[in-house]
Amino acid sequence: MRRFLALVIALALTGAAQAQAQAQDVQRIAAIVNSDVISVYDLATRIDLAITAGGLNDTQEVRRNMAPQVLRNLIDDKLKIQEAQRQGVPPTQSEVERAMETIANQNNIAPSQIDDFLAARNIKRSALESQIQGEIAWAKILNQRLRPSINVTEEEIDEKMAASENSDGETEFLVSEIALRVDGPSDEASVRTNAERIVTQLRSGADFAAVARQFSEGSTAADGGNLGWVRGGDLSPVFRSTLTGMQVDTVSDPIRTLDGFSIVQLRERRRIVEEADEGSVDLTQILLAVAPDAPDSEWAAQRERASEISRSVTSCDQFNQVIDDLESPLSGPLGKIAVKDLPSEFRTAIDGLDVGTPSQPIRTERGVHVLIVCERDQPDAVAEERAKIARQIEDERLEMLARRLLRDLRQAAFIDVRV
Structure with a gap:
């Protein structure tokens, strides 16, 4: 009897020790970003979200390969939220709730069913909310703080209009992009490898827009990487050459850019036919x-x-x-x-x-x-074209300002990665 009780106690102690170890592992610190902590649990649940949303294969190898990029995105989210708080435009709970309602509507379910919907897909609500908070924070900084500082002149619009007048017969591409940054020479190989792994997943059937939302570090990430219709003449030679040689509904190999690597999806192409309307x-x-x-x-x-x-x-x-x-x-x-x-x-x-x-x-x-x-x-078509060009110039400058701000935030921050 004593031996039996001893065995029961030993098993109980072993189980308690294992549970304690698991709890400690969950609470283990993955990274510190200024005064905020990212736990291993935060990292694991965000990986769950990325795998499910992107339609990726859930294997240990995929999880291991994804972890560095997911952690980078978590760190960026912390920096964005901190900066939004500093600038007085933090994401509010009501904004997060509205975003959750939008997700529910997109999936044809009632908002009250969202928790069951997420649980059935192994997605923790906290992981989704933290990602939404980062997206809202960055959108508010860009649209309420940076965009108003951008001035597009009529002369700049005229110059673009003049260039577009000679585009009759030119090819236009409908493009989506996943942008991955390279912070320094030491990151080059790992980011390239990560980009190649993403391409492999995309070519195996993963949804491009969903993967872009989870992994892209460009300003279009929240919109699934959508760049819209882009004229061939407005693209850099390497992008124009790549897209020209692609079939519709295919994904490119990683393309080296000034800031890192890009993966593009060609969704459609068409010839531009200009019909002049002088009003x-x-x-x-x-x-x-x-x-x-x-x-x-x-x-x-x-x-x-x-x-x-x-x-x-x-x-x-x-x-x-x-x-x-x-x-x-x-x-x-x-x-x-x-x-x-x-x-x-x-x-x-x-x-x-x-x-x-x-x-x-x-x-x-x-x-x-x-x-x-x-x-x-002025005919409506011309006015609309001028407004479109003005917005395009504005968006290009906003993208540049956003990259610069995020780079400055990373450089100024205290970031301690522990995994």
Whole structure:
């Protein structure tokens, strides 16, 4: 009996020791980021999330290979949340709850079912919430603090518009990207290896957008790495060459960039066909009539008279006053006319003409004309294109500012990795 009790006690003590060891392992520190701690449990549950969300194979080898990248992302999330708190725009619980509701809606379940939904997929709610907090914190910093500081000028938009005018027939690519940073020469080999492993998983059927959300360190990570439609002429030579040689719905090998490595997915390609729409103008004319068979001296005299009007008039009001003084029944408002419907010589004369500035004299079979644009309506397509280009320039600068800020946060932080 005593031997039996001794055995029971020994087994109980062994079980307690194992449980204590497991508890200690769970609470073991994986990294310290300034004043915040990332535990081994935090790392393990984020790996669970990445595997499930990305549709990756759940093996010990995959977990071991993923751990460094997942830990880097956890560290970045801590830095982003800390910076958001410092700048007075921390993620709130209500924002996290709204994000959780969005996830529920995307999966066609009620918000009250989200915990059961996550548990069935081996995802800890705390792991998902911590990732959401990092995404919200960074989005608020970028959109509320950095984006307002970016100024895109009309000249920059004009320059981009001019470049796009020559893009007829050019190829445009619908692209997604996973960006992995390289902090220094010592990281080069490990990041490349990690990128190659991600490519292997993607080519084995893992969902690109889900993997991008878990592993990409670019500003588009929260949007599944979506870069949208990109003109070939706007890409660097290496990206343009890579995408040109790819089939739709395929994934590239890792591409070395200035900041690290990129993996791109070509979702679609198309040819750009530009259809010019120059809008409409509110046009007024002065017509100095000349008979077709009039002598050259009369044509010259009327042309000089028209030139004097062009030189002296500086507004539509002055132009209308000249018309009143001329008492010419052939002169006056032509109304609002689509530019494409104007005679070619009129279109040429007003091309690029500022509102309120008279054109140079135009000779037709009816005489010598001077035109003035009193209002110019830019077509919606052009306005939309200008807004799109402005946003593109703004996003490019925001991406640069975001990379710079995150780099500065990493360099200034106390980071102690213990696993």
